[in-house]
Amino acid sequence: xxxxxxxxxxxxxxxxxxxxxxxxxxxxxxxxxxxxxxxxxxxxxxxxxxxxxxxxxxxxxxxxxxxxxxxxxxxxxxxxxxxxxxxxxxxxxxxxxxxxxxxxxxxxxxxxxxxxxxxxxxxxxxxxxxxxxxxxxxxxxxxxxxxxxxxxxxxxxxxxxxxxxxxxxxxxxxxxxxxxxxxxxxxxxxxxxxxxxxxxxxxxxxxxxxxxxxxxxxxxxxxxxxxxxxxxxxxxxxxxxxxxxxxxxxxxxxxxxxxxxxxxxxxxxxxxxxxxxxxxxxxxxxxxxxxxxxxxxxxxxxxxxxxxxxxxxxxxxxxxxxxxxxxxxxxxxxxxxxxxxxxxxxxxxxxxxxxxxxxxxxxxxxxxxxxxxxxxxxxxxxxxxxxxxxxxxxxxxxxxxxxxxxxxxxxxxxxxxxxxxxxxxxxxxxxxxxxxxxxxxxxxxxxxxxxxxxxxxxxxxxxxxxxxxxxxxxxxxxxxxxxxxxxxxxxxxx
Numbered sequence: 001x002x003x004x005x006x007x008x009x010x011x012x013x014x015x016x017x018x019x020x021x022x023x024x025x026x027x028x029x030x031x032x033x034x035x036x037x038x039x040x041x042x043x044x045x046x047x048x049x050x051x052x053x054x055x056x057x058x059x060x061x062x063x064x065x066x067x068x069x070x071x072x073x074x075x076x077x078x079x080x081x082x083x084x085x086x087x088x089x090x091x092x093x094x095x096x097x098x099x100x101x102x103x104x105x106x107x108x109x110x111x112x113x114x115x116x117x118x119x120x121x122x123x124x125x126x127x128x129x130x131x132x133x134x135x136x137x138x139x140x141x142x143x144x145x146x147x148x149x150x151x152x153x154x155x156x157x158x159x160x161x162x163x164x165x166x167x168x169x170x171x172x173x174x175x176x177x178x179x180x181x182x183x184x185x186x187x188x189x190x191x192x193x194x195x196x197x198x199x200x201x202x203x204x205x206x207x208x209x210x211x212x213x214x215x216x217x218x219x220x221x222x223x224x225x226x227x228x229x230x231x232x233x234x235x236x237x238x239x240x241x242x243x244x245x246x247x248x249x250x251x252x253x254x255x256x257x258x259x260x261x262x263x264x265x266x267x268x269x270x271x272x273x274x275x276x277x278x279x280x281x282x283x284x285x286x287x288x289x290x291x292x293x294x295x296x297x298x299x300x301x302x303x304x305x306x307x308x309x310x311x312x313x314x315x316x317x318x319x320x321x322x323x324x325x326x327x328x329x330x331x332x333x334x335x336x337x338x339x340x341x342x343x344x345x346x347x348x349x350x351x352x353x354x355x356x357x358x359x360x361x362x363x364x365x366x367x368x369x370x371x372x373x374x375x376x377x378x379x380x381x382x383x384x385x386x387x388x389x390x391x392x393x394x395x396x397x398x399x400x401x402x403x404x405x406x407x408x409x410x411x412x413x414x415x416x417x418x419x420x421x422x423x424x425x426x427x428x429x430x431x432x433x434x435x436x437x438x439x440x441x442x443x444x445x446x447x448x449x450x451x452x453x454x455x456x457x458x459x460x461x462x463x464x465x466x467x468x469x470x471x472x473x474x475x476x477x478x479x480x481x482x483x484x485x486x487x488x489x490x491x492x493x494x
Contacts, residue, residue, distance in 0.1 A: 001028040022064075036174075037174055045125055048123055073117040084221065087106045096143065110207055110211075114179075123169075140189070151168065153413070153450055163187050171194035182200045183214045197227060197440070197442050201438050251473055260400070261405070263295075265426075272453070280455045283478045287474070317382040321376065393460075397459065436461065
C-alpha cells in the first residue's frame with residue numbers, strides 16, 4: 001500500500017468508499033515501521049508498537065460497516081509520545097528504565113479523547129529521556145530505553161527534542177499523526193528538524209493529567225502531522241475547547257492579516273535559517289498580509305537574562321521547583337512504580353549508570369532535588385517575573401492588533417553528538433513557553449535541498465484558530481514539505 005505523504009482526507013475517502021479498511025492501514029504502517037524504523041535506516045523513533053492495534057482497527061471497521069463513524073480520525077493510526085499514560089499493554093516510561101514494567105491504571109485524558117475519536121493507537125514514540133529535563137549536555141532523541149533516534153532526512157543529524165520520535169515517525173510516514181509534549185521547544189524543534197507541522201497549544205487547552213511533567217506552568221500536549229489540516233483535526237479531538245479547528249482552514253487567510261516579524265533573538269544565528277526565513281516573509285507579503293518588520297517582544301531580554309543574583313534564568317528556576325513537586329505528584333498516580341520521588345530516580349540512575357548515563361548525567365535533577373517547596377520565596381519571585389512578562393506580551397499583541405508574530409523555528413538539524421550533546425544555534429519557542437502562549441510551526445523550506453526549516457506563528461492565549469488559519473494559508477501558498485530520503489550523512493556532499 002502506498003503510504004508516503006498520505007493525508008487524512010485521502011485515507012478517509014478510501015475508507016468511505018470501501019477501498020481501504022482500518023485493519024489494512026494499520027498493517028501497512030506496521031510493516032513500514034519494521035522496514036525502516038527497526039531495520040533499514042533504523043530510525044528508532046518507535047519504542048514499541050501496540051500489540052492490540054490490529055484488534056482495535058478490526059473493531060472500528062465493524063463500527064463503520066454498521067454505519068457508525070466517530071469522526072475524521074475513525075480508523076486512523078496515531079502515535080503517542082512515551083511520557084503520556086496509556087492504560088493498555090504498552091509502557092509509559094518517559095524513555096527511562098526506571099518506570100519500565102510499572103502498569104498504568106488509566107489513560108491520560110488526551111489519550112481517552114483520541115480513542116473516543118476513533119484513532120488507532122499504533123504505538124509509543126521515543127523521546128529525549130524525561131522530556132529532556134535531566135542534563136544540559138544531553139543529545140536530543142536519546143533515551144535509556146530507546147537509545148538514539150535519527151533524523152530521516154540525514155541520518156547523522158539530530159531529530160530535535162524532546163518529542164523526537166513523534167516528529168520522526170510522522171515525517172517518515174510511519175503513522176498519520178502523533179502526540180508530542182512541549183515545555184519549551186519540544187514540539188517546535190522536532191517539527192522543524194523533521195519537516196512536519198507542529199502545534200503547541202495554549203497551556204491548559206489540552207489536559208496535562210496523566211502526562212509525566214516538567215512544569216505545570218509551561219507543559220502542554222499537541223500534535224505533529226504532515227499537513228496543517230491533519231494537525232488541526234488531531235487538535236480538535238484532544239482539546240478541551242470543543243472547537244473544530246478545521247473550520248479555520250482558509251487558503252486566503254493571510255489576506256489583510258497583521259503579522260509582526262520578530263527578528264531580535266530569533267535571526268542572525270544561521271545564514272541558512274535566515275535565507276529560508278526571508279523567502280517565507282516574501283510569501284506572506286505576496287499573499288496580502290500586512291507585514292510589520294523589526295517587531296520586538298517587550299521584556300524578552302529580561303526573561304533571557306539571569307534572574308536576580310543567580311546564574312539561571314527565571315524559567316529554569318521555575319522548572320526546577322515545579323519538576324521536583326510535579327514528579328512526586330505524578331508518581332503518586334503510578335502505585336506500581338518502585339520509584340516514588342525525584343531522589344529515588346536519581347538513585348536509580350546512579351545504580352544503573354552504565355545503561356542510563358553512558359553519555360550525560362543528571363545535573364538538572366540534582367539541582368532540582370535541592371529546591372524547596374512551591375511556597376519558597378525564590379520560586380514565587382521567579383514565577384511572578386515570568387507572569388509579568390506574559391501579561392506584558394499579551395497586552396502588546398492586543399494593543400498593536402497583531403494577528404500573529406512570526407520567526408524562524410530553529411537552526412538546521414545539527415550533527416548528533418552523544419558525548420558533548422546538542423549544538424543547536426537558536427530557536428523561537430521561549431517567549432511563548434514562558435507565557436504559556438500557542439505556537440504553530442509549518443515547513444518553510446530546505447537548506448541545500450536536505451535539511452528542513454520551519455516557520456513559527458505565535459499569538460496570545462487561545463489564538464489557535466487564528467494561527468492555524470495563517471499557517472494553512474502559508475502552507476498552501478508555499479508547499480515546502482518534502483518526504484525524507486534517509487541520506488546517511490552530509491559529510492559526503494561536494
